[in-house]
Amino acid sequence: MKLSEIFKDAPDIEVSGLYTDSRSVKENGMFFCLDGIMTNGHKFIKQAVKKGAKTIVHSEDIKTFLDDVVYIKVENVDTALNQVINKFYHYPSEELKVFGVTGTNGKSTVTNIIKDIYDHFAPCGYIGTISIEYKNVKMQPNLTTPDAIFLNRTLRDMVDDGVKAVALEVSSHGLEQHRVDAIDFDIAVFTNFTYDHLDFHGTIENYFHAKSKLFSNLKEDGISVLNVDDPKYTELANVCHGKVVTYGIHHECDYLAKNLHLSMKESSFTLVHKDKVYPVTTNLVAEYNIYNLLAAIAAIVESGIEIEEVLKYVGTIDQIEGRLEIIDEGQPFNVIVDFAHTPDGLEKIFQFATSITPEDSSIIAVFGSAGRRDVDKRKVFGEVASKFCDTIILTEDDPRDEDPREIANQIKSGIQGDARSIYIEDRYGAIRQAIEQANPNDTVLVLGKGDEVFMYREEGRSPWVGDHNAAREIIRRYYLGSSIS
Ligand SMILES: CC(=O)N[C@H]1[C@@H](OP(=O)(O)OP(=O)(O)OC[C@H]2O[C@@H](n3ccc(=O)[nH]c3=O)[C@H](O)[C@@H]2O)O[C@H](CO)[C@@H](O)[C@@H]1O[C@H](C)C(=O)N[C@@H](C)C(=O)N[C@H](CCC(=O)O)C(=O)O
Ligand SMILES: Nc1ncnc2c1ncn2[C@@H]1O[C@H](COP(=O)(O)OP(=O)(O)OP(=O)(O)O)[C@@H](O)[C@H]1O
Numbered sequence: 001m002k003l004s005e006i007f008k009d010a011p012d013i014e015v016s017g018l019y020t021d022s023r024s025v026k027e028n029g030m031f032f033c034l035d036g037i038m039t040n041g042h043k044f045i046k047q048a049v050k051k052g053a054k055t056i057v058h059s060e061d062i063k064t065f066l067d068d069v070v071y072i073k074v075e076n077v078d079t080a081l082n083q084v085i086n087k088f089y090h091y092p093s094e095e096l097k098v099f100g101v102t103g104t105n106g107k108s109t110v111t112n113i114i115k116d117i118y119d120h121f122a123p124c125g126y127i128g129t130i131s132i133e134y135k136n137v138k139m140q141p142n143l144t145t146p147d148a149i150f151l152n153r154t155l156r157d158m159v160d161d162g163v164k165a166v167a168l169e170v171s172s173h174g175l176e177q178h179r180v181d182a183i184d185f186d187i188a189v190f191t192n193f194t195y196d197h198l199d200f201h202g203t204i205e206n207y208f209h210a211k212s213k214l215f216s217n218l219k220e221d222g223i224s225v226l227n228v229d230d231p232k233y234t235e236l237a238n239v240c241h242g243k244v245v246t247y248g249i250h251h252e253c254d255y256l257a258k259n260l261h262l263s264m265k266e267s268s269f270t271l272v273h274k275d276k277v278y279p280v281t282t283n284l285v286a287e288y289n290i291y292n293l294l295a296a297i298a299a300i301v302e303s304g305i306e307i308e309e310v311l312k313y314v315g316t317i318d319q320i321e322g323r324l325e326i327i328d329e330g331q332p333f334n335v336i337v338d339f340a341h342t343p344d345g346l347e348k349i350f351q352f353a354t355s356i357t358p359e360d361s362s363i364i365a366v367f368g369s370a371g372r373r374d375v376d377k378r379k380v381f382g383e384v385a386s387k388f389c390d391t392i393i394l395t396e397d398d399p400r401d402e403d404p405r406e407i408a409n410q411i412k413s414g415i416q417g418d419a420r421s422i423y424i425e426d427r428y429g430a431i432r433q434a435i436e437q438a439n440p441n442d443t444v445l446v447l448g449k450g451d452e453v454f455m456y457r458e459e460g461r462s463p464w465v466g467d468h469n470a471a472r473e474i475i476r477r478y479y480l481g482s483s484i485s
Contacts, residue, residue: 006087027052031056034081045058058073085148089156093166103190104194104344106191114167124163125165128167152183176200190214212235223244225298325338336444357441357443363389368448370398378413383414386419392419393423393430408423
């Protein structure tokens with residue numbers, strides 16, 4: 001594309017690509033100087049030019065102008081970037097039905113359910129923590145919500161590949177850092193709001209404000225799908241732009257689940273919508289997943305698909321990797337791998353474990369807490385776990401450059417009552433200990449990493465076998481004593 005097609009009165013030079021990182025700039029690229037947390041893109045103009053940048057978009061004054069480079073000064077580089085992205089990639093999100101899902105917990109689950117169901121009607125993509133997926137493409141993401149350039153390039157690829165809708169996980173970081181400012185959202189979904197990410201946002205108010213941007217910035221004919229049972233519902237409803245629809249279990253709402261029956265294998269409930277009742281049976285288990293399912297059903301129905309059609313597919317939703325993943329190798333006790341990594345997420349999975357574990361049996365939980373992230377939640381993890389668990393095995397979970405034993409001690413400081421806790425640094429060893437000590441009917445919970453097959457250590461991201469693979473292998477090899485196929 002020509003620079004003159006992007007900026008009025010600019011020279012007629014070719015722009016080959018858009019970049020915010022000087023290290024990845026290519027010949028004839030346009031480099032945007034963003035001010036970040038660690039550093040400032042304005043410092044890397046020389047490097048960007050050396051790598052081939054011919055246009056620099058900046059907001060700060062430039063001391064030395066380099067030859068053969070076009071400098072474009074703007075008021076706000078983030079705003080300019082998002083406007084240019086849309087021109088450069090030809091407004092891809094306007095050609096898609098875009099579902100944006102935000103909230104503390106449940107984003108991956110709700111987006112995956114939306115994709116799973118919507119795919120029955122038209123090809124739907126998914127972008128989030130677990131993967132980036134559409135048609136035959138499946139990629140491992142670096143972030144939950146990708147940076148704006150990558151995100152819009154991917155959406156353009158989706159459109160060109162015939163994809164009609166996308167379910168996008170929208171993190172509070174992504175909202176705060178303008179990663180989704182170029183996206184034309186049709187439906188914005190709110191799951192819930194509890195404590196998380198205060199290391200980044202500083203205060204709970206800032207965290208909520210970041211989340212609420214998805215709804216307050218929605219277009220006039222956009223639709224917000226809100227959890228009526230969440231304490232933040234009213235506050236959020238007040239800032240929503242466009243139509244608001246609600247879902248829930250405990251308050252009157254547009255998509256109401258009543259008469260819940262929950263078991264280890266499936267859940268059923270009566271869905272009340274527009275004075276009609278629909279019996280629903282789903283393979284999703286645990287009450288919080290009823291909320292996730294309601295959010296997805298509401299979003300898809302509001303996007304224009306008949307409710308009767310949508311409900312045909314809720315019984316066979318694909319297992320979402322690492323989310324309440326039941327590991328069944330024939331052992332006489334429950335083993336569940338789950339991505340719970342917030343106090344509320346932990347509480348919810350412990351409640352589920354309590355509901356499936358006989359009173360005279362034990363709940364054994366294996367978990368840690370991430371290094372360099374939300375230090376204050378560690379003690380709370382201990383408090384929550386000790387309310388529900390008989391044995392707590394503390395272990396490493398993305399320690400980064402922190403000492404995992406010190407993190408475990410901070411979790412331990414919250415443990416109260418009779419719960420027994422031990423520390424086994426090696427995560428594989430910790431899972432093995434839990435499985436070897438489990439008695440029939442006990443429940444073993446392996447929490448915090450979900451489907452992740454990497455671990456952030458001091459030296460960076462290193463491979464990890466994955467909790468689900470570790471649990472399966474340990475059950476077969478050490479518990480059942482059979483060889484691995
Ligand atoms: C805290 C955070 O979100 N940081 C993101 C942010 O980094 P930053 O603001 O520190 O950027 P910076 O390093 O100061 O650099 C400023 C600018 O200079 C540029 N630069 C920098 C160095 C250089 O040599 N050349 C250069 O051009 C950078 O590309 C950037 O444009 O902008 C970067 C570029 O887009 C992101 O890669 C980076 O994500 C980091 C890697 C990250 O780990 N983010 C996590 C916390 C995150 O966003 N997580 C949420 C999900 C959370 C959840 O729900 O669990 C997510 O959406 O993934
Ligand atoms: N609706 C919910 N309410 C409370 N907890 C939930 C809910 N849905 C999922 N969880 C818990 O949170 C964990 C993470 O779920 P999920 O990956 O869907 O959330 P997320 O918001 O995408 O998290 P992240 O952005 O950190 O990946 C689950 O493994 C489960 O323990």
